[in-house]
Amino acid sequence: MNLSLDTYTAQSQLAKYCRDGIAVDLLGLTPNRLSQYRRLVFNIIKDNIENAFPIAYKYLPAEIWEELVYDFFSIHPCQNYQVWKLPKEFVDFVIDNNYAKKHEIHYLTDLLNFEWAEMELYNMADKPYNYGSFEGDIINDKIKFNPEFILLPLEFPIHIYPPTIATEKKGNYFVLLFREKESGKIQFVDLSVWYSFLIEQVSQNDLTINQILNYAPQLFSNISIDELKTNTILFIKSMITKKFVIAIE
Amino acid sequence: MIGLGYRRDFAEEFISGSIIKPDFVEVAPENWIGIGGYWKKQFNQIADKYKIACHGLSLSIGSPDPLDFIFLKNLKAFLKEYNIDIYSEHLSYAKCDNAHLYDLLPIPFREDAVTHIVERIKIVQDYLERPFIMENVSYYTPVAAEMDELTFINAILEQSGCKLLLDVNNVYVNSFNHNYNAKSFIDGLLLDKVAYIHMAGHLQISDDLIIDTHGEAIIDPVFDLFDYTAGKIQPVPILLERDFNIPEMIELQGEINKLKAITNLRWSKKHELIA
Ligand SMILES: [Fe+2]
Numbered sequence: 001m002n003l004s005l006d007t008y009t010a011q012s013q014l015a016k017y018c019r020d021g022i023a024v025d026l027l028g029l030t031p032n033r034l035s036q037y038r039r040l041v042f043n044i045i046k047d048n049i050e051n052a053f054p055i056a057y058k059y060l061p062a063e064i065w066e067e068l069v070y071d072f073f074s075i076h077p078c079q080n081y082q083v084w085k086l087p088k089e090f091v092d093f094v095i096d097n098n099y100a101k102k103h104e105i106h107y108l109t110d111l112l113n114f115e116w117a118e119m120e121l122y123n124m125a126d127k128p129y130n131y132g133s134f135e136g137d138i139i140n141d142k143i144k145f146n147p148e149f150i151l152l153p154l155e156f157p158i159h160i161y162p163p164t165i166a167t168e169k170k171g172n173y174f175v176l177l178f179r180e181k182e183s184g185k186i187q188f189v190d191l192s193v194w195y196s197f198l199i200e201q202v203s204q205n206d207l208t209i210n211q212i213l214n215y216a217p218q219l220f221s222n223i224s225i226d227e228l229k230t231n232t233i234l235f236i237k238s239m240i241t242k243k244f245v246i247a248i249e
Numbered sequence: 250m251i252g253l254g255y256r257r258d259f260a261e262e263f264i265s266g267s268i269i270k271p272d273f274v275e276v277a278p279e280n281w282i283g284i285g286g287y288w289k290k291q292f293n294q295i296a297d298k299y300k301i302a303c304h305g306l307s308l309s310i311g312s313p314d315p316l317d318f319i320f321l322k323n324l325k326a327f328l329k330e331y332n333i334d335i336y337s338e339h340l341s342y343a344k345c346d347n348a349h350l351y352d353l354l355p356i357p358f359r360e361d362a363v364t365h366i367v368e369r370i371k372i373v374q375d376y377l378e379r380p381f382i383m384e385n386v387s388y389y390t391p392v393a394a395e396m397d398e399l400t401f402i403n404a405i406l407e408q409s410g411c412k413l414l415l416d417v418n419n420v421y422v423n424s425f426n427h428n429y430n431a432k433s434f435i436d437g438l439l440l441d442k443v444a445y446i447h448m449a450g451h452l453q454i455s456d457d458l459i460i461d462t463h464g465e466a467i468i469d470p471v472f473d474l475f476d477y478t479a480g481k482i483q484p485v486p487i488l489l490e491r492d493f494n495i496p497e498m499i500e501l502q503g504e505i506n507k508l509k510a511i512t513n514l515r516w517s518k519k520h521e522l523i524a
Contacts, residue, residue: 001313002365007357008313010393014354015345026392030427033390036460041352048351077348081307081320082279086351126285148286184287 018042020074044083045073052087053115056108059163064103068094084123091116107156107167114158114175117150118186121179124148129181132247138236139209139229143202144247149178151191151199159188178244187242194219194228195235209236251505251512252302252488254463258495260291264298268498271505273300275488278336279307282323302335302445302486303328304414307349310369310383311342311356321376328377335486337382337414337445340366340402355388358401363408370409382444384414387422387451387461398423399437412444415482417475418467418490422451422459435478443482448475448508449490464493467504472511479515487512 001008010026017024017034018041026034049069050057057065068090076093080086091112094100100108127147136142154173156166174196176189191199197219201207209232216223239245253271255263262269274295281292295301307320328336341353356362374381385402396404406413415438424431450465467489487508491501 002361002368003313004359004361007359007361007365007393010357011311011313011342011345011354014392015342015348015350018350018352018354019348028391028394030390033426033458036389036458037352037354040460041350041354044351077346078351079347079349081317081344081349082282083306083349083351084280122286123288124285125283126289179286184290 042073045069045086048083048086049090052090052119053112055115055158055163056111059111060105060108064099064105068099071097084119087116087119105167106170107158107163110154110156110166111158111163113152114154117152117177121148121150121177121186122184129246131243132249134240134245134248136248138233138248139213141248142206142208143236143245144249145199145203146178146181146244146246148181149176149203149244151176151196153196157190160190176244180243187244189239189242189244194232198232250486251508252486253501253505254304254488254490254492255295255301256492256495257288257291259498260295262498264291264294266298269502269505271299271489273302273486275302275304275490277306278303278324278327279305282327296331301331301333302488303333303337304384304488305336305338306351307343308338308373309342309344309349310338310373311340311354311362311366312344313342313365314344314347316369316372317344318376321373325377328379334379335382335445336377336379337384339386340383340405341386341388353386355386355390355392356401357392358394358396358398360395360404363401363404366405367409370405370411374409374411380444381409381411382414383409383411384416384447385419385423386416387419387426389426389458389460391427398427399434403437403439406439406442411442413438413442414445414447415443415478416447416449417478418447418449418451418471419461421471421474422461425453425459426457431474432477435474435481440482443485445485446475446478446487447490448487448504462493463490466496466500467507472507475508476511476515479511484512484516 013024013026018037021038046069072090072093078086078089094112095109100106129147132144152175154175155170157169157173158166159175172193174191176191178187180187198212201212213225216225216228236245250272252273252275255274255276339353342356343350343353370381420431420434424434448467449463450467451459452462452465453459489504
């Protein structure tokens with residue numbers, strides 16, 4: 001590096017000041033101007049995070065929200081050169097530092113993950129695919145899904161209820177988010193454990209419904225396989241209508 | 250050629266081209282690399298209709314941190330995918346101590362910074378296999394400066410061989426904020442290096458401070474400074490930047506028309522979009 005220690009230090013101090021807002025003494029400043037940089041930089045970060053998490057921003061007490069954003073930007077060195085991916089770093093920061101526990105906002109992790117999943121899916125690079133035929137047998141043939149999806153396990157049903165209500169309903173929830181090919185819009189489907197398991201197995205292990213049904217007795221006691229099969233066929237048909245299932249071949 | 254910065258807020262207007270009729274559009278590659286879905290479809294329609302110029306945000310040429318070659322690789326692929334000739338960046342830094350700041354910080358106007366930046370510009374030019382264009386930025390205070398802004402910019406242009414994106418509004422903003430004469434500043438620049446021009450609006454927030462917001466209409470003194478500059482340089486592409494406080498399209502087209510009228514008077518031959 002060609003930079004002298006003095007030059008590097010000046011740059012480093014200015015950058016640090018923009019991140020934490022703690023006054024610094026730099027050479028040759030025009031009085032009262034440096035604060036513009038902190039204001040402009042921090043506004044970009046605040047706006048970015050606010051816009052990415054409109055529900056969390058609305059429901060979290062203002063002082064807690066401010067603490068999260070302040071801590072995030074002052075402590076965490078932002079890694080992504082694309083600012084639209086910054087919210088993911090925010091989610092990871094909040095989770096890694098246990099803010100949900102610290103402030104007893106139990107739904108926080110789920111909510112941030114959910115809001116980011118929608119944003120990520122909406123913007124992410126295309127995974128090109130074509131619709132195939134639907135002439136196969138739902139139970140015995142291979143089912144293909146739209147590859148542009150995220151399956152999110154949740155502890156609180158923040159995809160169904162506002163956070164204040166969701167926080168009272170701790171349990172095991174699953175939400176499927178997928179991007180519609182034609183419109184690019186994100187669809188949400190609330191899933192039971194079974195359908196979530198099924199989507200996971202079909203997409204990861206390329207199993208047929210029949211093969212997956214073999215696992216059902218291990219997953220549920222007192223289950224009627226016939227009933228489960230009938231319901232699963234209805235579910236797959238509804239997912240064809242929604243264009244999440246793109247082929248049965 | 251008069252271009253307009255592409256914003257998602259008025260994507261439809263760009264595609265229909267009924268009111269707004271720029272000759273080309275400028276985009277930040279960072280906002281488009283690896284994007285899919287709805288916006289990618291929109292972007293492809295834009296790319297089918299308009300020639301695209303790239304104006305980057307994250308290269309951070311003045312940073313003490315090493316250059317990000319993963320970014321440069323993605324950038325190069327993006328420029329190739331959309332057949333983009335022009336790539337420009339800011340003479341500032343946006344990353345330090347391994348942390349992105351997503352804004353343009355002022356580089357200390359110092360000899361060692363010049364050497365550092367010149368070396369990096371050469372690396373980027375070699376890697377991207379194209380001439381590189383650096384923009385003079387607005388700054389609100391010098392930091393640890395040992396020379397003036399003009400000497401700093403000229404030294405980099407001269408030693409690196411890169412071209413200049415002359416942001417006329419930034420010259421106006423800096424001349425106001427730092428009490429110098431904007432026309433003398435223009436006179437002092439290596440004007441044969443100018444390859445591209447930015448025009449924009451700004452916001453005066455106090456008696457002695459203007460912020461470069463890109464959120465207002467261009468004021469007459471900046472049009473005057475542009476006219477003055479146009480009289481001293483060869484024809485180059487001109488880009489109208491408008492990022493916030495987006496007005497009716499007819500107003501933006503009015504600004505484009507005004508810029509066109511000035512260049513028609515000043516420049517007889519057509520200015521092509523070639524770096
Ligand atoms: Fe500019």
